[in-house]
Amino acid sequence: MEKEEKKRNILESIWKSLASVKLAIFILMILALSSIIGTIVEQQAEPARNISLLAKFFGDSFAPTVYNIFVKLGFMDMYRSWWFVSFLVLFSINLVVCSIERLPKTWKIIKKPLKPMAQSGIKSLPVKKEIKLQANLSDVKDVFHTALKESRYNVFEAAEEGSIQLYTQRGGFARLGAYIVHISILLIFIGAIVGVRYGFKAHVNIPEGGTTSVAYDNNRKSIPLGFSVKCNWYDTTYYPDIDTPQEFSSELVVYDQGKEVMKKVIEVNSPLTYKGITFYQSSYGKIPDAVGHFVLDVSSPSGQEKTLWLRHGESFVIPGTEVKGRIVDFSTALTRDRHSNQLITYSDSMVNPAVAIEFEEPGREKYTGWILKRYPETGNLMNGNKVIFKDYWGVEYTGLQVAKDPGVGIVYLGCLIMAVGLYISFFISHKKIWVYITQEGSKGKGPISVTVGGSTTKNRITFEQEIDKIIAKTSQAMEGRSKK
Amino acid sequence: MSSANLFDLSAGFYFAALITYVIYLVTRNKKTGVAATTLTIVGFVSQTIAFALRWIHGYSYWLSANPTSGLIEALLRSAPLRNLYESLIFFVWCLIVFHLVIEFKYKIRSLGAFVTPLAAAALLFIDVAGTTTEIQPLIPALQSNWLLFHVFLSFIGYAAFGVAFGAASAYLVMVTESKTEKTYIFWSIIVGIFIIVLVGMGIDFVSLSSSERSQFLQNHFLKSTLRSDSGGVAVVSWIVSIVFIGAIWQFGFGLKKVLENLSITPRVLDEIQYKSIAIGFPLFTLGGLIMGAIWANSAWGKYWTWDPKETWSLITWFVYALYLHARFVGGWRGKRVAVLAVVGFIAVIFTYLGVNLVLSGLHSYGAS
Numbered sequence A: 001m002e003k004e005e006k007k008r009n010i011l012e013s014i015w016k017s018l019a020s021v022k023l024a025i026f027i028l029m030i031l032a033l034s035s036i037i038g039t040i041v042e043q044q045a046e047p048a049r050n051i052s053l054l055a056k057f058f059g060d061s062f063a064p065t066v067y068n069i070f071v072k073l074g075f076m077d078m079y080r081s082w083w084f085v086s087f088l089v090l091f092s093i094n095l096v097v098c099s100i101e102r103l104p105k106t107w108k109i110i111k112k113p114l115k116p117m118a119q120s121g122i123k124s125l126p127v128k129k130e131i132k133l134q135a136n137l138s139d140v141k142d143v144f145h146t147a148l149k150e151s152r153y154n155v156f157e158a159a160e161e162g163s164i165q166l167y168t169q170r171g172g173f174a175r176l177g178a179y180i181v182h183i184s185i186l187l188i189f190i191g192a193i194v195g196v197r198y199g200f201k202a203h204v205n206i207p208e209g210g211t212t213s214v215a216y217d218n219n220r221k222s223i224p225l226g227f228s229v230k231c232n233w234y235d236t237t238y239y240p241d242i243d244t245p246q247e248f249s250s251e252l253v254v255y256d257q258g259k260e261v262m263k264k265v266i267e268v269n270s271p272l273t274y275k276g277i278t279f280y281q282s283s284y285g286k287i288p289d290a291v292g293h294f295v296l297d298v299s300s301p302s303g304q305e306k307t308l309w310l311r312h313g314e315s316f317v318i319p320g321t322e323v324k325g326r327i328v329d330f331s332t333a334l335t336r337d338r339h340s341n342q343l344i345t346y347s348d349s350m351v352n353p354a355v356a357i358e359f360e361e362p363g364r365e366k367y368t369g370w371i372l373k374r375y376p377e378t379g380n381l382m383n384g385n386k387v388i389f390k391d392y393w394g395v396e397y398t399g400l401q402v403a404k405d406p407g408v409g410i411v412y413l414g415c416l417i418m419a420v421g422l423y424i425s426f427f428i429s430h431k432k433i434w435v436y437i438t439q440e441g442s443k444g445k446g447p448i449s450v451t452v453g454g455s456t457t458k459n460r461i462t463f464e465q466e467i468d469k470i471i472a473k474t475s476q477a478m479e480g481r482s483k484k
Numbered sequence B: 001m002s003s004a005n006l007f008d009l010s011a012g013f014y015f016a017a018l019i020t021y022v023i024y025l026v027t028r029n030k031k032t033g034v035a036a037t038t039l040t041i042v043g044f045v046s047q048t049i050a051f052a053l054r055w056i057h058g059y060s061y062w063l064s065a066n067p068t069s070g071l072i073e074a075l076l077r078s079a080p081l082r083n084l085y086e087s088l089i090f091f092v093w094c095l096i097v098f099h100l101v102i103e104f105k106y107k108i109r110s111l112g113a114f115v116t117p118l119a120a121a122a123l124l125f126i127d128v129a130g131t132t133t134e135i136q137p138l139i140p141a142l143q144s145n146w147l148l149f150h151v152f153l154s155f156i157g158y159a160a161f162g163v164a165f166g167a168a169s170a171y172l173v174m175v176t177e178s179k180t181e182k183t184y185i186f187w188s189i190i191v192g193i194f195i196i197v198l199v200g201m202g203i204d205f206v207s208l209s210s211s212e213r214s215q216f217l218q219n220h221f222l223k224s225t226l227r228s229d230s231g232g233v234a235v236v237s238w239i240v241s242i243v244f245i246g247a248i249w250q251f252g253f254g255l256k257k258v259l260e261n262l263s264i265t266p267r268v269l270d271e272i273q274y275k276s277i278a279i280g281f282p283l284f285t286l287g288g289l290i291m292g293a294i295w296a297n298s299a300w301g302k303y304w305t306w307d308p309k310e311t312w313s314l315i316t317w318f319v320y321a322l323y324l325h326a327r328f329v330g331g332w333r334g335k336r337v338a339v340l341a342v343v344g345f346i347a348v349i350f351t352y353l354g355v356n357l358v359l360s361g362l363h364s365y366g367a368s
């Protein structure tokens, strides 16, 4: 019998500590402090990087030892370590238990009907105002009633001998704000778990013109997509006259069971999603030793136009003319050297691609001109002929981040609920107002004395202003009445 | 006049306002107080004009690079919140807005002496950190409305936290009974470190060549004093710093008398501190954490990666959540919560600057 009781007591005290805000404060401190470690020690990095970091603090000889201790403590992948995750779990339990403990009481406060209050009680409220009016009791009451109604209060009345009381409350649900925020935190956790459990994060590089039906995760394990994705082209555009990239983009085509089902030009911040799998533009690069095609748009004033795909050394004719061209050189990044005034290639990556074309036409000497992709006006030839360098195709790949995260919807829902909950917690308050109206002196003679009192859970200054406004409104209305 | 010149002009007014507020604190001459407010307002107006000019410049630049862009898109993409320089300017602007609101709503002028130093410090930081003042085109990852709202709301939140910090530090001095109190020592150290870091950066700035200044934050932070390669300089700097903190501890107590002579009460400071956090916390949650996560997800497919910048904003968030719970349900009052408000703002500064100064991460964004 006694044993049972002891057991119950222990369980009860565990429950009580799990429900306590002290524990919450403690956990928040631990989470804040321990998170710092993970921002100093580089997470999931090569051992050498962190050893050299630790050497700065502990010296070269101790660094490897300290490193090994840190590995044991899980610091190298801290946010997934058993103890950090345990704290998050404890945090969630604390949140749930605490809310279960408190919600019924809060609910009672919200549901409790408001009661009239003695005048002395009203006078001891945090916010109180007194005014005197020359009018009759029921007029004053009507005016206050209307003013409160206009401020969206639902007014109740209680009448006594020689006095009337109006009382009202608003915003009781604001007391639920905190619980809404707490629930949203749990929702975000659930969404995160769903994402880790049923989703994946992967990467894949697709060369221009290439197709893939798999992506690769962090451990280079291939993950089948269930459909295939082709990269038609990859392109970097730049801001005018500087080498700051303006946009990275790729045209992707999705084939499901051999059929084209989707086509989109993706950019950073504008991914493609198919069957829950999303492809993000994340990197790009040159394919080693690739030989590509020069894509040229050639046209003449006669209106004839053609898009040509040519290899290095190949020739073409501008349609409607006798002008012949031959591709003789290519530069990934052409510029004129400031000192030597020579044309040089200043970068290996395709920052400012340019193609050199040797032109030939009857009755004129051969000449060679550079045409730059970023400056289409360099392709304006004599007699209105044009050669536009569209792309050097087939030499770059697009780097795609591939992610499936079925939990993200839940996380976003949690975020939305959190925003609502925070708004309710901080910007809406539970306000109560009592208005005690009584006639001073003997029957129907003396002035009317009005005592207005109120309490609020938040934003007291705004509440005081609101009450002042209501009083001002009623005084005005009374004046209006007395003039009539 | 270019926007950068106008910003300098407004900085000049803010510094003048700061000095006038301090004189007002000491003399309690009403006219001086009015002058301080006037200087602040003039500075604020010129800063607002500068902000608008910069926006207009950015707008025409964006349109020249993107002729097909619509009006709304061009306006959003050219909002002057693109780099460290612009975001700090915006921070100062928000800080001054809050300060003016408090001055007119609570009718207390003397808080200005605690808020304008923060604005002045941020402006000084902009100057000595040698951040680029040029209008920079947006790299692809930054071309996102989510990012824009993220930066915009975060900085309003940071400014609110800054006001709470000002009120909390004034509070801590006011309620101090003796110099040996832990909270007073804490206050002296924090204020001391603030000033030392700023002065140290000033010295760095003066001793660097202009080409080195552009990489100042990454390579030269406090290198000419506390982190000097020459052992002697470093030791002397440390000694001077410690003596300086001692001096603040010794003489800071005088501030208490000054505040007591004014109409300020600890109760009002406490209320301003809470109010500011009650505004800052939801804004920071929505702007700093939620919109930041949405942006990251739309750019990289990961809403949370635990990179140092994200983690530090989470730490900041934990500290302020701690503040709210300690205050409302934990029964903490007075000095203890004021200390939390100070710690919270230190976390804010570290989130914004420390991560770029000391740690590096995915968000190389703030470092330019």
Ligand code: HEM
Pocket (backbone or CB within 6 Å): A019, A020, A021, A024, A091, A094, A095, A098, A102, A106, A175, A177, A178, A179, A181, A182, A185, A422, A425, B318, B321, B324, B325, B328, B329
């Ligand atoms: C970082 C996580 C948390 C956030 C963002 C959060 C948010 C909030 C907010 C916004 C409020 C309203 C505060 C106010 O009215 O000024 C609140 C109240 C409260 N929180 Fe939390 N909370 C968190 C964690 C926790 C935890 C772990 C507990 C567990 C004990 C807890 C217990 C409470 C309690 C008891 C209240 C008062 C509720 C009431 O007014 O009835 N919170 N919380």
